[in-house]
Amino acid sequence: MPPSALIDEFRAIVGEGGVLTGDDVTGRYPGYFMQRVEADILVRPETTEQVSQIMALCNAAGQPVVIQGGMSGWVRATQTRQGEVILSLERMNRIESIDPANRTAIVQAGVILERFQDDLEPYGLSFPLDLGGRGSCQLGGNAATNAGGMRVIRYGMMREQVLGMEVVLADGRVLSSMNRMIKNNTGYDLKQLFIGSEGTLGVITRLVLRLRERPVSSNTALVCCDSFDRIAKLLRHMDGALGGLLSAFELVDNSFYRTNTGEGRHPAPLGSDKPYYAMIEALGSDHERDRDLFESVLADAAEKGLFDDAIVARSEKDRDAIWGIREDLEHIVHDFQPFYAFDVSLPVGDMEAYMGEVTRRLKSIWPEGGIAFLGHVGDGNLHIAIGAGTTEDREQVESCVYEPLRPFGGSVSAEHGIGLEKKPWLSITRNPLERGLMRDIKQMFDPKGILNPGKIFAEEAS
């Protein structure tokens, strides 16, 4: 049945304003690295019950459904094809409750991350997940992709923040697992399957999230260093000597630093002649005490020769200047054309060898190509920006990045997920039995294959 036959039924469920069609859909923002929205029906439910009815209808009709959140993903996991129906959670955007004593909140999936962070402030609480897309990404999407970001080293990924979940299954059944406790060992932890499943196993509609005490002090430094080995030692030193306060340890390489501190761009707080720069952040509870600790721990590190130069932020302006160098991707996208972006992980001790090998492969093909490494080194997570070749060279560029992961047991996706972008490379990180079991799970939860079809899994014979 053509999806248009379902429109009236969708309208009966969600009302006139809940269904968009035609240009109102295809004209929407398609998301990173996507040309255009191909699907031309979009349904915007307001309640779990409506989601349930929509899914029951689509399942009965064998109608493919692509779930969309804030559209800030990088791997085309929300890309649509003609004939698919988009299910957008944008109208399910209510923070239902905040429980300060239990330090939990119940939210609908469409709540935007930054709004949630802001709303917690009056309670002295925080939601520690933080990433560049905070202004548009939705908490449901954060769960569906197991989002990471800057503070994983201290607080973990989205997986560690989700205590409970409500999911509408492919056939419309509502799985309610709205656990509010940190500890609940009562059989298989079903919610774990949906976290990171990129919309292929169910529609996450509500979440119980764990909250943390809001830090009051923040200390930030930028250091530079001519050896990766010393950067790795500095990470361990800072993590150990700061007790539990270290909240970010971000690396950028010389290429990235130079790009962002070039003329007319960000001021360079440190000279631009070193191969590695690290942004270090500690969040604590006492301004004066934490500043003293931070500086004394840095001074120890200097004495041990763990970096070459450093600057400590003295004001919010300083801090923003340091983070601005790390977070601004505009210049790198401008200079590196065609722009290719990657997100891999591997053990810290293997990173230097890996970066060397990727660079060697790339430069052997495109000697003038640009390459920059940055990332969450404390989590083993490297982002790689490449400007080389033409837009036709994607596969060859990808090969330069992904093939060298094999000897290190690295991952083709640290935090961005697989989507469509990395589907051809999944086998580098997941072996045949793992992929086979994933397909079995998909088959169990979505036997008709209507949820985000074609994502994550290559259409391979099993």
Add this chain to the structure above:
Amino acid sequence: MPPSALIDEFRAIVGEGGVLTGDDVTGRYPGYFMQRVEADILVRPETTEQVSQIMALCNAAGQPVVIQGGMSGWVRATQTRQGEVILSLERMNRIESIDPANRTAIVQAGVILERFQDDLEPYGLSFPLDLGGRGSCQLGGNAATNAGGMRVIRYGMMREQVLGMEVVLADGRVLSSMNRMIKNNTGYDLKQLFIGSEGTLGVITRLVLRLRERPVSSNTALVCCDSFDRIAKLLRHMDGALGGLLSAFELVDNSFYRTNTGEGRHPAPLGSDKPYYAMIEALGSDHERDRDLFESVLADAAEKGLFDDAIVARSEKDRDAIWGIREDLEHIVHDFQPFYAFDVSLPVGDMEAYMGEVTRRLKSIWPEGGIAFLGHVGDGNLHIAIGAGTTEDREQVESCVYEPLRPFGGSVSAEHGIGLEKKPWLSITRNPLERGLMRDIKQMFDPKGILNPGKIFAEEAS
């Protein structure tokens, strides 16, 4: 086929010494709350390959298998029946590698927790999972039960410590997911299913574990308070004001405190007239600084009236004296007869009402019955010790504890798991759809139902 027909085949796989039979098996320690080992064949493989061969053999023969680790569980998840074969991981006890730069270790499942903790000391690293059974429990069992313990508030449960896993499936296939990175978003996170599955989905043979920097300072206090509400506020105050240092916040009630500080038992550091006592621990990186911080944060709490009296440990001896009161279960088991022990969780804000209701129900039946509450209040986890009725009254005692969880959405098992002990009560915490999906997953991974049959799931029609 009777299991004895398999003995020669087991010997061919693991050698003569790898198979125990008869009294050598039935005479072994049966574990808590279990009368006797009923199975009389025990196989002790030394390699994953041997485990794989054993499971392939058992699966082909439809032979039930019960996996045993350190036998320190509390819910009879390792109980055996006649005709079952025990698979013990005790000879797979090698720490295969420790990677200090990446802060990971690769271990076999039979490594004992305490030995692993000790072996990390020279590296300046720690494995933060810690629980009473540390001297006997095995890391594989910790993963299979998603163990918790004292420091979950800071470091999370076993789930948060497991980066990678090797599992032998019911049919002997070896699932190798030995990921060494904190971040790896490449499809469904299969290992999550096995964590907490209590031996019903596969045999965990090897683990990649995340390590942390070893704390150097430790500060401990005991406080008492006449209101639960203020204890809950004190928890938030300490967690916030100590920045990232708070590592334990343990509650014991008056009944437990009095029992353990009675004549000839532990000295009482504080008077025994208060309803609630809390043990508070902070782990940090600097002796002097952390002590000053700890004392000033406690002083603030005193000023805010968050407790009535407090004593801070000045020496290791003081600290052991405080923790001794919390960790010693001997006296409570002696005084509370017949001894019933429970492990539940619920939101912190509901705990006082819950404790009141359990006490009311119990006392209405057994006015002279003993009841004591203790637990990891920061995790919403309460342990309950009861001495009431006779050994025949188990179901009625359980009903007093579990039924009052319903209105609060509480869990019948915070950390101990379900095993056989809590099977009749699983439906309080897990709804029919959750239980149905659990059975679907069991069916997918173990279609013949040979792995730890009858555990977790009630034998109910689906």
